[in-house]
Amino acid sequence: MNRVGGRHAHSHGDLPEASRRTRRIVAAVLIPAALVTLIAMLVMWPGRVDLPGGTSGGERVLGTVTAVAATSATVQVDNGPVTTVDLPQGPGAVTLADGDEVVLLHFPGAVPGGPDYTVVDHQRGGGLTWLLALTVAVILVFGRWRGLTSLAGLAISFAVLLFFIIPAILEGSPPLLVAVVGASAIMFAALYLTHGVTVHTSVAVAGTLASLIVTGLLGAAFTAALHLTGVANDDDSFLSVTQGSIDMRGLLLAGIIIGALGVLDDVTVTQATTVAEMAQAGGTTCWGLYRAAIRIGRAHVASAVNTIVLAYAGTSLPLLLLIAAGPQPVGELLTSEFLSQEILRSAVGTIGLVASVPITTALATLVAEISVNGRHRLPQP
Template sequence: MSHGHHHGPAPASSRRTRRVVTAVLVPAALVTLVALVLLWPGSVRGTADPAGGQRALGTVTAVDERTCPAGSPQQRCGSATVRVTDGPGTGTRQAVDLPQGPGSTGLHAGDDVVLLYFPDAVPGGRAYSVVDRQRSTPMIWLVALAVAVILAFGRLRGVTSLAGLAVSFGFLLLFVVPAILDGSPPLLVAVVGASAIMFAALYLTHGVNVHTSVAVAGTLASLVLTGLLGALFTAAMHLTGAGSDDSSYLSVTRAGLDLRGLLLAGIVIGALGVLDDVTVTQAVTVAEMTPAATSRWALYRSAIRVGRAHVASAVNTIVLAYAGASLPLLLLIAAGSEPVGELLTGEFLAQEVLRTAVGTIGLVASVPITTALAALVAEPGGGPASGGPSSGGPARGGPASGSANPPGRPVRHARHRG
């Protein structure tokens, strides 16, 4: 029995599983690595701000607010004195007009602000103007609090998840964004970048094992499907990618940028964030159900029921996330006088519908894809694993499992429960 425990069929099935997973993922990883090297951007030069001016930081030292003249469209009139702490004119005190327009807030002594130094903007006008607030300190505290919560609850797994998050942002900021600005096809860059993020983040967060590898394969297949569907329906709906103010601004400042490809790139990268959660859950679910399964088909059917419940919640998450990000747009729809049909088929809203629908289809497809892959490489136990010296307790499946598995045989499945 000892010989059967250490050298029985279990190691052979484990070798088979490793061969299947390796045959799929190693070529994909090599292609991703080669594409990263070929598409890696050189030094991308920024374009000059068309508005002109230089950025500076300052602290408000005094505020002189006056009553606005009758009939004036301004809500607050007067000036403030700001001590420049960084940038042009550091150490000097400058007079600025009180901020006007939508979203502007009142200034008070002690406020830290962002200034724009543009002496020739208005002839005879002030050289400095307040354009924003400094938020670095509260943001640092917020991020520190989030990190503390993750580490307190997740412990070592929290550390690995933060490492995966850092890698994801690293690829986005060092590869995806610069490569698109460098003129590379946005969709290709997004697919390569998302694949690199997926390999690095999932293995860092969940460890190098068969379950993670199955999740990686399922995520990769779902990403490809999402990209193909996005490209198909972007062409079918005749979307240009220039439906938003941000895209229009990019089209002016970055001539030649593929806005349609940029739209598809956003869809692929946005889908990745939800896909990895679903695929990892399904891979682990199949692994946990494997010892008690009688066949791969039975294992698939059991795990897919769990997947349906998970995907129902995840789909709701996607829709609510898009709705929350587009809440001002929803208010415009509710307050507008145009028919809803015309609004929905307009360029801007059609892009949002495309993102939501394609992302949802990719998410739903990831469940059967990942479950099927996990069941394919699994080695069902032929029934509930029996107890014995290696399991330390009675059979979980009842007396029937004892008759199906003579003493000494269940140890071949003990590794699955580890």
Template structure:
């Protein structure tokens, strides 16, 4: 039995529904088979380049450049107060994380403060998010949270381990994104024909995004090793396809915006078909106007999201003395421009693709037999 939580389930054309099922069912089966083939199994996710043991502790006193901290077993040790750019600022009573490296520095201390403990505040933050979503979304909010949990499970249990195992990052990202798309959209919006349209539109747009990303990554001669994090990962994980990792990030990043647009377009077409006597062409034009307004805001959101994540990089470039042309064409900035540009094109393509599919699926009132107009009353006819 189909059910709907967010996307209206209006009347659908039976023939087009069968065609849609003939496309999506094999796609879902192929996704499951690909996940089974690429499944990484159990791999050791160690801390590369970090041989020390991490220990939780609490700061009990600070005197000048040293601090006294109490370990979990009740013992106390003396550590140096962190200093320098990016060093954690500590105060008495703070819960901190220590790195235990005995004998690493001759004459140095065995413990070093490396970070603050954040588990408690993060748990309360997540609880606040869950309560806010449930209070406003109710049943739809619950299904959305379940879909979010599935998304995190696919990323943490499949995508990341498979890439670390040495599988092709782009292939893993496409398969993982497809699994997330099927599970999250059906869980959140119900199993109905209009959600299936949104999934088909998202899948087609992801293909466009992936192909454009692969083409322009090659055309721009990007290596995927631009920032310090990527360089460290390339050095510590031998054989990792860094260019494929760049493409994988583009595909997964685009998915979060694409499903929003495609679901909106499918719902818009369903509402227009259910409330009004319009032809398919009229519905397509009306829904496209809604889509253009949505894309205009979503593109801005996408670019600002990338800019916000890269704000330290932008500040660093703004304070440099290199010419603007050299800065923009350098691999570090070119990679971010590629993410924004390819994601934007995929987002724009999703509107006509999803709208066209949704229009083909709905059964418009104008397509059925029209009733003849009521006869005029003799009292109102002209003589």
């Protein structure tokens, strides 16, 4: 930081350092929250969850197509024989061509007189590896050190999902409580790794945590009010039958919490940084600072809400086509269990997103140090 013309000039992208008093206040709130999250994770940490391995009634093996005929194909099984398989039939069936690398199910005697191998899918490991490598390279080239820390935060998010949230739910722990604890752990790790341990990041963490609480409470209230069971399709039914210890309604709420976190952290970080930058520029009161930041937040929320709706529409496009082509009345479809769940997810997530803007902006304004004539002062009540 250089002193220019009697004023403190910060390098591009830097924010003014908060006072010791402000840092103490923020730490007094967030350190206990982080400790509670850590203790809750340790208490609920799942033991070893034994899942059935392999494919029921057969073994998955890899192979390469060497020839294709009218109704059959010749496949060289990796470390195995050359075999003839029937071409897959039906909607969405795998299309085979010479040289394709495929996944086969080895089930001798499944069909009397039929082949022992059946093609079930294409191998995609190589293509996915190159795609992920390209994604990582783009993030690192553009984001540099910040890109590296964001990838580290992403790795921690996946680790929490795979080693805590999913096993804990399978073990029978309450899905909503697991999701809240897991989302809090992801939030602390990802935000601090990506944006650094600063007061401004801490404000974003506090705003995200408060918004998640709002989202969770609304989700629980409307799930009960709409009499949703959490069992809306064949996958839900299968999971409910095979894993009877899982609370399906709690699982629905857990999905809402985890889904909301991905959007909330973007909005809260933006608002916290916006307030800090505007406070550094000075020339306004606390109320003026809050109102100006809220105007920016409204524009951000408007685009984010559109993003949420389009994301849901994109993933549910086959369902929307089925609704448009089906004979069932639209009102009846919209109030069905399945669509009611989707409407609940998007509506509650949107409300939580909107609430995050005034919450985070207010918190950021409370801890902001407004620059006046080259000096910084705490906001007056």
